[in-house]
Amino acid sequence: MTKIEVNGALLAYDEVGDGSPVILLHAGIADRRMWREQVGALATRHRVIALDLRGYGESELPPTAFAHHDDVAGLLDALGLTRAALVGCSFGGAVAIDTALAHPDRVSALALFGSAVSGHEWSDETNDLWENLVGDVDPEDFAATAAAEVRFWVVGPERTPQEVDAELVAFATAMDERALAAELALSAVDVAELDPPAIGRLAELTMPVLVTAGAADVPDIRHLADRIAAEAPRAQRLPDTPDAAHLLPLEHPTPTNTALQTFLP
Incomplete structure (x- = not known):
């Protein structure tokens, strides 16, 4: 584990491998450990960075306003990276999408597993x-x-x-x-949201996008995967993975790793 200062906060991450950079963004019910089965598999061809978002895992939470998507761009700056592919699950997928919309020149590709989307209201x-x-x-x-x-x-x-x-x-x-x-700690800090939110801007995702979900996930998540695939111009929708719910990469690493190794530049 390494920590690096990003926008005034020390963020924790694991880094392995060489090659084109890939940043893994965890679900809101998890931390960077949820990618334990992906890090090694991707490191054969990529520089893999599994990040704890600010306030989560071992990353710090200074009492200052921030935006998760600006932290991702700030991490690229701190690591001397021009662009990276972003892989996100659930809330991490929403952060990845927001980053691609707020900083489109910094994101080479998006891979989304059971992704949330900022601005979506639960049915x-x-x-x-x-x-x-x-x-x-x-x-x-x-x-x-x-x-x-x-x-x-x-x-x-x-x-x-x-x-x-x-x-x-x-x-x-x-x-x-x-x-x-x-x-709970984040609720006491001013966390800026993407404005306008991503739900009405999916057509602006002009980079390659891979999207899928678990077949046992809640219906809204599967519908969001369909919507991302329908609206993002270069999106590829993989079939939902059988016998998998919201933490698809952790529950079924083999098809996840195969999909990522095939898709990532």
């Missing part, structure tokens, strides 16, 4: 799924909230916990408990 269907599956949870109880989020996102509404690898569930729960503490 009534997804809200009802949450209510039916986990119901009310005390947000101050990190253990209970993490268990609920992992049940909803990592297991998924179409599977039972018994159908999912127990080690995956335990690892995701540990990451999410840490991420929830990060999000």
Whole structure:
């Protein structure tokens, strides 16, 4: 693990390999450890940088205003990189998209797994799924909230916990408990959003885009993958991966790595 100053904050990252640069951006329920199966696989051809976004994992959170997408561009500056391919999952996918819109000359390609999109409002269907599956949870109880989020996102509404690898569930729960503490701290800081948000600007993503999702993920995420693929001019939509939910790269690394090795420049 290395730390580097970016826009006034020390950000933590792992770096391995040589070649064209690739930055891995984690889900909001996780940290850079979710890419444990991708780092080595991609390092045979790429300079791979797995980043903890500001406030998450081992990255710092100074009490100053910032934007995650500006941090990604700042990381490129700090590392002396002109451009990089961005690989994102969930919230990390949203950050990758926002970076590509705010700093289009810095992003050579986007690979999106179960990506969120800034400005998207969750559907009534997804809200009802949450209510039916986990119901009310005390947000101050990190253990209970993490268990609920992992049940909803990592297991998924179409599977039972018994159908999912127990080690995956335990690892995701540990990451999410840490991420929830990060999000509580982030709520006290002015985090700037992309304006206007990405949901109405997907046609501006002119770089190559790879997009996919887990077949067991919530419907909104799969619909967003369809929308990104339909609106981004150079997007490639891979079929949803069977028996996979929101942390697709962690749950099914082999098809993820194959897709990335084929797609990344």
